[in-house]
Amino acid sequence: MIGQLASLLLGPFETFGFMRIALVACLALALANGPIGILLLMRRESVDGNVLSHAVMPGAALGFLYAGYSLAVLTLGGLLTGLGVAGLAAATVRSNSQRQDSSLIAFYLVSLSVGVMIVATRGSQADLMHVLFGTVLAVDVKSLVLIAGISSLTILVVAALYRPLAVESFDPAFLRAVGGGGGVFRGIFVTLVVLNLVASFQAFGTLLALGPMLLPAVAARCWTNKVWPMIALATLIGMVASFAGLLISYYANLPSGPGIVMGAGVIYGISLLSAGPMRRGHNKLGVPG
Amino acid sequence: MTNPSDPVRRRSTYDMLGLLRAAFMPLRHTFAASLSVLGNGAQSAFARHLDGGYDPYTGNRQAGEGIRIRNLSVRYGERYAIEDLTGEFAPASLTAVVGPNGAGKSSLLRALAGVVRPAAGEVICAARARHRLAFLPQQDELDRGFPITVAELVALGDWRNFGAVREPPQQLAERVFEALAVVGLPSVADRQISELSVGQFQRALFARLLLLDADVILLDEPFASLDESTSADLLLFLRRWQQEGRTVIAVLHDLDCVRQYFPSTILLARSLIAWGDTSLALSVDNLARAQKALVSPQHGSMGRVA
Numbered sequence: 222m223i224g225q226l227a228s229l230l231l232g233p234f235e236t237f238g239f240m241r242i243a244l245v246a247c248l249a250l251a252l253a254n255g256p257i258g259i260l261l262l263m264r265r266e267s268v269d270g271n272v273l274s275h276a277v278m279p280g281a282a283l284g285f286l287y288a289g290y291s292l293a294v295l296t297l298g299g300l301l302t303g304l305g306v307a308g309l310a311a312a313t314v315r316s317n318s319q320r321q322d323s324s325l326i327a328f329y330l331v332s333l334s335v336g337v338m339i340v341a342t343r344g345s346q347a348d349l350m351h352v353l354f355g356t357v358l359a360v361d362v363k364s365l366v367l368i369a370g371i372s373s374l375t376i377l378v379v380a381a382l383y384r385p386l387a388v389e390s391f392d393p394a395f396l397r398a399v400g401g402g403g404g405v406f407r408g409i410f411v412t413l414v415v416l417n418l419v420a421s422f423q424a425f426g427t428l429l430a431l432g433p434m435l436l437p438a439v440a441a442r443c444w445t446n447k448v449w450p451m452i453a454l455a456t457l458i459g460m461v462a463s464f465a466g467l468l469i470s471y472y473a474n475l476p477s478g479p480g481i482v483m484g485a486g487v488i489y490g491i492s493l494l495s496a497g498p499m500r501r502g503h504n505k506l507g508v509p510g
Numbered sequence: 511m512t513n514p515s516d517p518v519r520r521r522s523t524y525d526m527l528g529l530l531r532a533a534f535m536p537l538r539h540t541f542a543a544s545l546s547v548l549g550n551g552a553q554s555a556f557a558r559h560l561d562g563g564y565d566p567y568t569g570n571r572q573a574g575e576g577i578r579i580r581n582l583s584v585r586y587g588e589r590y591a592i593e594d595l596t597g598e599f600a601p602a603s604l605t606a607v608v609g610p611n612g613a614g615k616s617s618l619l620r621a622l623a624g625v626v627r628p629a630a631g632e633v634i635c636a637a638r639a640r641h642r643l644a645f646l647p648q649q650d651e652l653d654r655g656f657p658i659t660v661a662e663l664v665a666l667g668d669w670r671n672f673g674a675v676r677e678p679p680q681q682l683a684e685r686v687f688e689a690l691a692v693v694g695l696p697s698v699a700d701r702q703i704s705e706l707s708v709g710q711f712q713r714a715l716f717a718r719l720l721l722l723d724a725d726v727i728l729l730d731e732p733f734a735s736l737d738e739s740t741s742a743d744l745l746l747f748l749r750r751w752q753q754e755g756r757t758v759i760a761v762l763h764d765l766d767c768v769r770q771y772f773p774s775t776i777l778l779a780r781s782l783i784a785w786g787d788t789s790l791a792l793s794v795d796n797l798a799r800a801q802k803a804l805v806s807p808q809h810g811s812m813g814r815v816a
Contacts, residue, residue, distance in 0.1 A: 263656060263657065385560075385675075391653060392652060392666075394623065394645055395645070395666065398641065398643055398645050399641055399670065400641035401669060406560075446657045448658070451657065
């Protein structure tokens with residue numbers, strides 16, 4: 222009985238190397254996405270995250286156009302356009318009295334369409350699907366190393382700079398007044414977000430890259446309002462969702478990236494329902510949706 | 511023979527370890543020295559470039575620092591919030607900033623604090639350059655749902671002594687508790703800030719100001735939507751700070767309160783209407799001019815310029 226269960230749960234990973242790599246990649250992503258997702262939520266910048274996830278696309282698409290599936294070029298391109306759009310968006314928000322969200326959404330729509338057009342000029346339908354939704358199962362060892370490297374870097378930076386990152390998101394004027402150098406930490410955080418979106422891009426594509434970052438975070442926020450437990454829980458939820466999503470996609474023959482995001486979505490739903498009272502307590506103060 | 515409790519074998523294991531340790535000892539000493547040099551270098555470079563707020567040795571407050579403003583204009587997009595403001599906040603003064611909605615009161619405070627860059631003119635404030643300026647924005651600019659405890663919020667006031675990455679000093683917990691007791695919140699240190707009422711939250715922010723120990727203190731509508739007893743309590747702090755030689759500037763709406771407690775007043779209506787002794791600045795004539803200045807047709811006064 223237990224043996225059967227074990228082979229049901231672990232069999233696919235024992236049998237297929239690509240399943241193992243996919244699992245390790247998703248677990249590594251979940252490790253970094255936990256703290257980054259919670260920080261995004263704490264900053265009430267989930268919209269920014271969405272914009273950045275699409276801003277990665279034009280660069281990655283350009284890289285794809287000129288270098289095929291070269292990992293280095295895709296990554297570098299995504300990183301450059303991601304940071305570029307982040308800078309542009311910040312400048313627009315500063316110089317423009319318009320509500321921040323609406324200018325940001327403009328950036329996200331434009332990035333997405335530019336990216337799709339670039340891919341469409343040379344790529345096939347399959348390429349487009351790859352860029353939009355990613356292919357977890359196509360992650361190779363080189364991508365895995367990249368993902369693991371970005372995750373490790375993220376965890377180290379967040380651990381070292383957690384205090385200024387958190388204070389900068391809570392009360393930037395205060396940090397500036399005490400000379401804590403607010404803008405620097407904002408820049409570091411945005412860079413981390415873009416880096417992680419680039420890492421996720423391989424596996425989840427531009428449309429879903431935000432999913433494994435944000436869904437575990439909002440689910441974790443239903444259960445606690447203390448930061449470290451929240452981060453730990455978000456990481457755990459991300460890992461469970463990855464494992465479950467991969468298994469379900471394997472047995473039901475479904476696309477695995479959306480399967481994992483769906484898994485996180487289901488956990489979010491359960492959290493919403495079962496941690497209802499806590500959430501209501503939060504909602505009064507405006508949980509970012 | 512492979513029995514781990516065999517005394518001979520155990521001793522030889524210890525010997526091996528001892529030998530290893532002896533071999534590594536000189537190595538470790540050499541490296542420890544260079545590592546700590548490296549670490550100190552990295553830390554001071556970090557402090558210089560990223561962690562300017564870490565500044566534990568400038569303990570003594572220099573009493574008597576004012577702020578000078580020359581031809582200050584603040585603009586958001588095309589719209590001016592402040593036009594051509596010139597004047598001086600005397601050292602250790604207590605000044606109220608008064609004016610109709612959209613008069614640029616908050617903009618003035620933000621320009622003084624350096625949160626917005628002036629479109630023209632300048633603010634000369636030595637305390638700001640030394641990071642000895644405290645700015646308390648309107649409460650709704652802070653995210654009350656942010657997951658930190660009251661003690662953590664108040665402890666931020668001591669940023670100077672730990673900065674971005676260092677361990678907070680050991681007496682900090684005590685000082686936080688004292689500050690909370692002084693502002694009348696003795697028993698909420700471990701609660702999340704989301705559990706506080708508006709008044710309690712403002713008291714906690716005042717406790718943070720106590721730890722900050724700033725030379726110049728800017729407060730944007732510190733008593734808005736507070737009950738009377740809380741306002742009265744907090745008002746005492748403003749006067750105490752002034753008596754301690756700090757320069758205190760507060761945006762206020764309640765003119766009676768201004769007349770009663772604030773020696774000097776700025777009356778703003780995008781440009782300066784009056785600045786000086788409160789009873790003179792808040793004359794009926796001046797107040798009427800301030801009202802009229804903002805409804806003049808060339809400036810649409812629809813939007814709120816906070």
